[in-house]
Amino acid sequence: MTVEIIESEQCCGCAACVDRCPVHAIDMTIDINGTRRPSVNQTKCVDCGLCVKTCPQLSPMNDDTGKAFLKQAFVGFYNNIVANNSSSGGIFIAIADYFIKELGGIVYGAMMSFEDNELKCRHARVDDVKDLHLLQGSKYVQSKTDGIYSLVKSDLNRGKLCLFSGTSCQVAALKKIVGNHQNLFTIDLVCHGVPKDSIFDSYIRFVENRKKCKIVDVSFRKKGIKINGKEDTYILSFKCKKDNGELFNLTIPKRKSPFFKLFITRAGYRESCYNCVYATINKPSDITLGDFCPNEEEVVNYNFSLQNHYSTIIAHTSRGEKLLTDVSCSCVLVKFPQETILSHHHNLQYPSEITAEGKILLKEYEENGYVGLQKINDWDYMKELIKYNLKKLSHLFFYYK
Secondary structure (H helix, E strand, O other), rough: HHHHOOOOOOOOHHHHHHHHHOOEEEEEEEOOOOOOEEEEOOOOOOOOOOHHHHHOHHHHHOOOOOOOOOOOEEEEEEOHHHHHOOOOOOOOHHHHHHHOOOOEEEEEEEEEEEEOOOEEEEEEEEEEEHHHHHHHOOOOOEEOOHHHHHHHHHHHHHOOOOEEEEHHHHHHHHHHOOOOOEEEEEEEEEOOOOHHHHHHHHHHHHHHHHHHEEEEEEOOOOOEEEEEEEEEOOOOEEEEEEOOOOEEEEEHHHHHHHHHHHHHHOOOHHHHHHHHHOOOOOOOEOOOOOOOOHHHHHHHHHOOOOOOEEEEEEEHHHHHHHHHHHHHHHHHEEOOOOHHHHHOHHHOOOOOOOOOOHHHHHHHHHHHHHHHHHHHOOOOOOHHHHHHHHHHHOOOOOOOO
């Protein structure tokens, strides 16, 4: 029995089976649904069953690490200019910086890279603080982890301290391979879900065709940009290359991007994301991080500044709490009731569900691709712009009246 028995709605694409296979008989390939999943070479397979035993979906991990620990919830931010490159409060980079500088450890996380003439998201190993910027920022695609768990295991076996950051299913996959190793520290995310690989790849090709260029890098979030008078950090910032080698920057805000429209309406995710067993407050990690947007009452009660960006922080283990204590001198951390944190994060309670609008958009994408989807998006954007300008004009009218 091999990991190919896993159904598409169950496979999370963590690639733990790839690293665990003793005869290298498993590769991750794109299936007919545009989703990356394991494919077994039967001529190599020795039918040992290790891939099934390692799969965090087929053989769920029994992790007792934090069960006796009372979870601690915080809201905060890294009080350092480098946090400006982070998607929210920069807590991950504060911990990662401390982990390398003070503990001499190694940090693993997702980065965007341009390899083999393609833009990819993959996990990378960083042992120098000058390279940590590669791991900063949200990536609204699934990172490729083929081979990364074996690399972490090798570092742990050499006595290295390792900090692994990823989605909850990736953290669970790593622990299925290395166990609850005393030198391993883990951070996962409040995850909404990840788009199918084809959803992002086809959008890159769509933009490249429209702009007559090759996209070599992308950032999914950018601070400090205001749209219609309000800051909107959901900005696609592309670095592009023309045929003559000249580089230029291209910025597409959320309202103009059909890719973002699909993501925000929870459309086109991996099937497993709609059935995610990790969409709960009980995580396999030491620390969970996410965005935190305080409401008006919280701004007043906790003296939050609208100029700052905040992170949700949950320590699941005493090890996680100690890491937060160690970086607290460079961070602002405010203890928060767990129930308040839960009220801000649906995905700490339930998996994502595709919205009614998302179903319409996904159908359009499946029938006409991003060409059709962009037309709908442009029309929606125009209506929103007209509505905004009419509101401004009405205010001016009453002012002068």
